[in-house]
Amino acid sequence: MKTLKIPEATIIRLSVYSRYLTQLDKKGIVNISSGEIAEGVGGSPAQVRKDLAYFGEFGTRGVGYNVRDLNQHIIRILGLNKGWKVVIVGAGNLGSALTQYKGFRERGFEVVAVFDNDVNKIGLTLNGVPIFPITKLREVVKEQEARIGIIAVPSKYAQDVADHLVESGVKAILNFAPSVISVPENVELRNVDLAVNLEILTFNLALKKNYD
Amino acid sequence: MKTLKIPEATIIRLSVYSRYLTQLDKKGIVNISSGEIAEGVGGSPAQVRKDLAYFGEFGTRGVGYNVRDLNQHIIRILGLNKGWKVVIVGAGNLGSALTQYKGFRERGFEVVAVFDNDVNKIGLTLNGVPIFPITKLREVVKEQEARIGIIAVPSKYAQDVADHLVESGVKAILNFAPSVISVPENVELRNVDLAVNLEILTFNLALKKNYD
Numbered sequence: 001m002k003t004l005k006i007p008e009a010t011i012i013r014l015s016v017y018s019r020y021l022t023q024l025d026k027k028g029i030v031n032i033s034s035g036e037i038a039e040g041v042g043g044s045p046a047q048v049r050k051d052l053a054y055f056g057e058f059g060t061r062g063v064g065y066n067v068r069d070l071n072q073h074i075i076r077i078l079g080l081n082k083g084w085k086v087v088i089v090g091a092g093n094l095g096s097a098l099t100q101y102k103g104f105r106e107r108g109f110e111v112v113a114v115f116d117n118d119v120n121k122i123g124l125t126l127n128g129v130p131i132f133p134i135t136k137l138r139e140v141v142k143e144q145e146a147r148i149g150i151i152a153v154p155s156k157y158a159q160d161v162a163d164h165l166v167e168s169g170v171k172a173i174l175n176f177a178p179s180v181i182s183v184p185e186n187v188e189l190r191n192v193d194l195a196v197n198l199e200i201l202t203f204n205l206a207l208k209k210n211y212d
Numbered sequence: 213m214k215t216l217k218i219p220e221a222t223i224i225r226l227s228v229y230s231r232y233l234t235q236l237d238k239k240g241i242v243n244i245s246s247g248e249i250a251e252g253v254g255g256s257p258a259q260v261r262k263d264l265a266y267f268g269e270f271g272t273r274g275v276g277y278n279v280r281d282l283n284q285h286i287i288r289i290l291g292l293n294k295g296w297k298v299v300i301v302g303a304g305n306l307g308s309a310l311t312q313y314k315g316f317r318e319r320g321f322e323v324v325a326v327f328d329n330d331v332n333k334i335g336l337t338l339n340g341v342p343i344f345p346i347t348k349l350r351e352v353v354k355e356q357e358a359r360i361g362i363i364a365v366p367s368k369y370a371q372d373v374a375d376h377l378v379e380s381g382v383k384a385i386l387n388f389a390p391s392v393i394s395v396p397e398n399v400e401l402r403n404v405d406l407a408v409n410l411e412i413l414t415f416n417l418a419l420k421k422n423y424d
Contacts (some may be wrong), residue, residue: 015411046265092307103390103407172413178315195315201384206291
């Protein structure tokens, strides 16, 4: 694999291509051109070729790409060939929604445990996933070999939860709390701000003056 | 405003700059350089200047940017100077979490109503936001002049809900259902796939082989 820096936008598009290829594979489609991928996902053929070129040579001139091979390759690039175990901290509405979110499992992510400090929730399950007290975090992370932690608690607890996840041994954290948290350099961190999605919509509405 | 195509990544960064400037403004900081903005958000000064240059000339050589002026300008670019009313369809875990998500209100989005077809939920409120039957969608959207609709229903209902939102007069739709939906060209659509965020983390873990 080349070591040059891959733009995040490319990684996001690879993820989109992979979903599309999965759909095509299910329909029994064997070959596809970069133009067809571009059309299917709403991009340009040149962009598709450029994104894939970061990771070496794919496809056969005049035939295009083998759908399944290309998809398996992208899945490997995205690190999804290995299944990932995920723990979620916070069993409120957001934590509950994330625990039951079908889109995670479809892409190889298994939520194995949820943690909360509400005694009324501890011992219950969400879609079969057990809710543990937060004091069990380290034990469960080790036992399950969970490598990813999701923070779904109020902002004021987010840093404490992040520290606790890092101590427990997770290697990557997805933070849904709208607050800035810090983690050691060897831990991957991504902050999800759901409002950004609305801002992209309103930017486009304002541009077109299409809101009255 | 220039009419050239603005990359989505730029819009997302503008949104990030704006949050950072809002924090600084609250702390009473008056001026900032592109280097300080870059440091605060984890980018490069050249990127900050390039992003802002899409929208004209800002700042004074040697002084930098006025924090409040720049933020207000970005807020206007993002269409956030006008408050936006939002309706959410689906009062399950995800819809409930989104209704109570503080990050929306902080950025000028007001959730005015939630819709569901569960008779046990209709008539209740979520954080003060009323839950209406889906049959009231058109009436409430018109009355409230809501322009944005959020889809938080299972995939199989997503297209029906989208059609219904469009008929009711919303101009932009944020879709959390993991399914492909289509809307007329004059309606803005954005699909949120929460799993992509995990895939960016695992891509980075796989790259560093940092997962054991």
